[in-house]
Amino acid sequence: MLPQLQQAVKSNLMVHAYLFLGPRKITLANAVDLAKAVNCLSPIEGRACGVCLSCRKIEHDNHPDVTIIEPLGTSFKIEQGRELHKLISYQNYEGKYKVLILTGGDLMTHSAANSMLKMLEEPPEGTIFILLAENGDEILPTVLSRCQVIKFGEEVLEDPSVEGEKQDEYVNQVVTLVQSLPQMDYAQLLKISETWEKNKEYVPRLLEGLVTWFRDIGVAKLIEEKGMVHHKDYWDLLLTSPLSPDQAFRAAQEVAQSQQLLRQNVNFRLAIDVLLLRIQVYFQSEAEE
Ligand SMILES: [Zn+2]
Numbered sequence: 001m002l003p004q005l006q007q008a009v010k011s012n013l014m015v016h017a018y019l020f021l022g023p024r025k026i027t028l029a030n031a032v033d034l035a036k037a038v039n040c041l042s043p044i045e046g047r048a049c050g051v052c053l054s055c056r057k058i059e060h061d062n063h064p065d066v067t068i069i070e071p072l073g074t075s076f077k078i079e080q081g082r083e084l085h086k087l088i089s090y091q092n093y094e095g096k097y098k099v100l101i102l103t104g105g106d107l108m109t110h111s112a113a114n115s116m117l118k119m120l121e122e123p124p125e126g127t128i129f130i131l132l133a134e135n136g137d138e139i140l141p142t143v144l145s146r147c148q149v150i151k152f153g154e155e156v157l158e159d160p161s162v163e164g165e166k167q168d169e170y171v172n173q174v175v176t177l178v179q180s181l182p183q184m185d186y187a188q189l190l191k192i193s194e195t196w197e198k199n200k201e202y203v204p205r206l207l208e209g210l211v212t213w214f215r216d217i218g219v220a221k222l223i224e225e226k227g228m229v230h231h232k233d234y235w236d237l238l239l240t241s242p243l244s245p246d247q248a249f250r251a252a253q254e255v256a257q258s259q260q261l262l263r264q265n266v267n268f269r270l271a272i273d274v275l276l277l278r279i280q281v282y283f284q285s286e287a288e289e
Contacts, residue, residue, distance in 0.1 A: 001030060001034065001037065001047060002150065004150070005030070005033075005037075005046075006037070006045065006046040006047055007046060009034070009043065009046040010043075010045055010046030011046075014034075014097075014128060015128075015148045016120075016123045017123065017128070017129040017146055017147040017148065018031075018034075018128070018129065018130045018131065018147055018148050018149075018150060019131045019132075019133065019143075019144065019147035019149045019150070020132050020133070020152060021133055021134070021135060021136050021150070021152065022151060022152030022153060023152070024103065026152045027132040027133075027152055028101070028103060028132060030152065031068075031099075031101045031132060032058060032059075032068075032101070033047075034128075034130065035058055035063075035066045035097075035099035035130075036048035036054070036055045036058045038097045038099065039054045039055075039058065039063070039065070039066070039096050039097055040055055041053065041055075042191055042195040044176055044177065044184075044188070045180045045183070045184075047176050047180070048176075049173070049176075049192075049195055050170075050172060050176065051196065051199045051206070052195055052198070053199075054095065063095060064093040064094060065092050065095030066098075066101070067099070067100050067101065068101045068103065069084065069100065069101065069103070070103050070104065071104035071107045071108075075108070076107045076108040076109065076112050077111075077112050078109065078112045080112060081115035081116050084119060085115075087100060088123065088124055089124075092126055097127065097128050098124075098126060098127045098128070099127075099128045099130065100127065100128070100130070101132065102129065102130070102131045102132065104132070105131035105132055105139060105143075106135060106136075106137070106138035107138075108138075108139070108140075108143075113139075113140045113143050114140075114142075117143065117146065120146040120147065121146055131147060136149065170202075170205050170206055170208075170209040171209060171213075171231060173209070174206065174209040174210055174212075174213050175213070175234065175237065177192070177206075177210070178210070178213060181276065181279060181280055181283065182280060182284065184276075184280070189273060189276050189280070190273060192272065192276060193268070193269040193272035193276070194269065197268050197269055203262075203272075204259070207255055207258065207259050207262075210252075211256055211259070212230050214243075214248045214249070214252035214255065215252045216234075216238050217238050217241045217243055217245070218243075218248035218249040218252065219245075220235065220238040220239050220241075221239065221241070221244070221245045222245040224239070242283060243282055247282045247285075248282075250282065251278075251279050254275060254278050255275065258271055258272070258275040
């Protein structure tokens with residue numbers, strides 16, 4: 001997700017209508033990420049945790065308050081405007097926010113666009129519209145003026161799924177966790193183990209992802225050969241990690257040890273808390289080699 005959006009979620013300063021301009025795959029991935037982040041049960045620094053019930057429902061497209069509306073045939077017609085009216089008139093079922101993602105914003109007929117103006121202007125409390133369009137040329141100025149426009153270029157290929165490769169779905173969560181861990185305070189750390197405990201079945205894969213990630217950092221920094229790492233799409237991120245190769249390998253080891261411990265019926269939350277604290281220490285002792 002774009003830092004700009006992450007910051008908005010973190011400070012609870014979202015607007016009620018966004019227009020995302022750019023390639024469909026990127027804008028759609030970001031819209032879904034935003035829907036997850038605003039509804040996440042335990043967000044990390046404005047980003048979705050990816051493991052809570054809400055995040056998983058959105059991921060599998062069965063969250064009752066998050067809807068993706070595609071154009072009918074070749075254009076976005078007034079019928080879909082009516083469908084929208086209906087959707088926004090319902091109470092939110094379980095989400096904090098109702099998020100309506102409209103793809104094909106540039107295929108909108110004038111009548112459909114006009115029928116939406118009122119909704120864009122005065123949406124009900126707790127509703128966020130996200131219009132997606134390849135480019136803004138075809139969008140009515142009256143629609144444009146009611147949305148916060150965010151442009152996505154090829155340079156923001158943050159979501160690796162755009163590269164066409166089937167990615168481990170846990171990578172995003174691992175990256176988010178590793179990126180935010182150094183700044184977390186103790187209360188935030190405790191919240192992670194709390195969330196993980198409720199979603200235990202996902203934890204082995206997350207831990208596996210962490211081991212691979214830290215190993216990759218070590219390998220990237222030591223050998224500097226892209227072919228040698230697992231997460232090639234994140235090469236720059238791996239190379240610029242503040243961890244030294246030695247610290248990265250030791251962090252991988254810590255995670256592997258915790259994996260073993262967890263198989264032996266230890267106190268789940270305690271084991272995770274200790275692990276996260278230990279990893280955090282590696283980030284805080286950057287200079288040490
Ligand atoms: Zn979540």
